Amino acid sequence: MNPVAARHTALVKQLSRKLGFDYCGIARAATLDEDARRLEKWLNKGYHGTMVYMERYFDLRIDPRKLVPGAQSVITLLMNYFPARKQRADSYRISKYAYGRDYHRVIKKKLKQLLKSLQEQIGKIQGRGFVDSAPVLERAWAVRSGLGWVGKNGNLITRQQGSFLFIATLITDLELVYDDPFAKDYCGTCTRCIDACPTQAILPDKIIDASRCISYYTIELKAHIYPQEAEGKWKDWIFGCDICQDVCPWNRFSRVSQEADLEPVPEILDFSTQEWEQLTEEKFVELFGHTPLKRAGWEGLQRNIRLIKKNQTNF
Structure with a gap:
């Protein structure tokens, strides 16, 4: 083992813990050939719906060395958000x-x-960090880094804490010691997530039809009318959906997040249906403008509420 790479690896993992990340795994930067084939097939089936951004930068998604020239390592970090x-x-x-x-x-x-701390302690190294919104196949890298497996619901699952975890990626030209990939699938014969999904968005072989997911309907889909076959099936969700995670047996191991910056906004926990319905756009910006809810916006949430109320009347 390269002693310098080993020392640098220990530093990466030490700093990640200090910053509040719950897990850190490292894989060698390489082309994700198998994942590329799965992604291409998924796109060709139209499972991404109107999310055309998923079609862009295909070559960057499958090869981190095109995102960071000279990249040698992909560092995957997980942060617990369970409230x-x-x-x-x-x-x-x-x-x-x-x-x-x-x-x-x-x-x-x-x-x-x-990255700044690594540069200060190691010297001139290059790197880029990504969180969710960049062309990185983060779950694939998490598996390659030994952190967990991809469940039937498409989420990364860990044996220690389940799946209520954010995934972040740091791609760097720093040579490190690489973790063994996570080789086993611990979902077994369990189909709780498949059985519980109201819109049948979870297909065989760990394929998710995102265009039928409640999260897609409530966040990504900008139309004012949902597909007729989905009406009434998402009950009272107005932003995202946790059904497939809530029923997952592995999430019995979830632990409460210790990250202060992820502490729930009180109004999200305490608002009644009436308060959501009476929420003004000005108040929305004041209370939730710094949260992920801004992706749907006030208008999107109000649209979702109107459609839910309409469906409650019709069914």
Whole structure:
């Protein structure tokens, strides 16, 4: 083992813990040939719906060395976001990942700090950090880094804490010691997520028809009318969906997040259905402008509420 690479690897993992990341795994930068074939097939089937951005930068998605010239290592970091409290019972549902501050900003800041600290202690190295919104196949890299496996619901699952975890990636030209890939699938014969999905978005072989997912309907789809076959099936979700994670047996191991910047916004937990319905655009910006809810915006949430109320009347 290269002693310099080993020392640098220990430093990466030490700094990541100090910054509040729960897990850190490292893989050699290489082309993701098998994942490229799966992605191409998924796109050709139209499972991405109107999310045309998924079609862009295909070559960058499958090869990190095209994102960071000279890249040698892909560092994958996980951060727990499981909340201590749930929303009140008489409320419209929000996905747990959106309870607190916008995780993109929170984690991107930490990635910059990690890279800066490595540059200060090691010297001139290059790197780029990515959180969710860049052309990186983050779950594939998490598996290659030994952190967990991709479940039937398409989420990365860890044996220690389940799946309520944000995934971040730091691609760097720093040579490191690489973790063994996660080789086993611990979903077994369990089909709880498939059985629980109201819109049948979870298909065989770990394929997700994103165009039928409740998260897609409530966030990505900008139309004012949902497909007729989906009407009434997402119940009271107005931003995202946690059904497939909530029923996953591995999430019985979820632990409450200790990250202060991901602490839930009180109003998200405490608002009643009536308060969501009466929320003004000005108040939305004041209360939730710094959270992931801004992706749907006030108008998007109000559209979702109107459609839910319409479906409740019709069914």
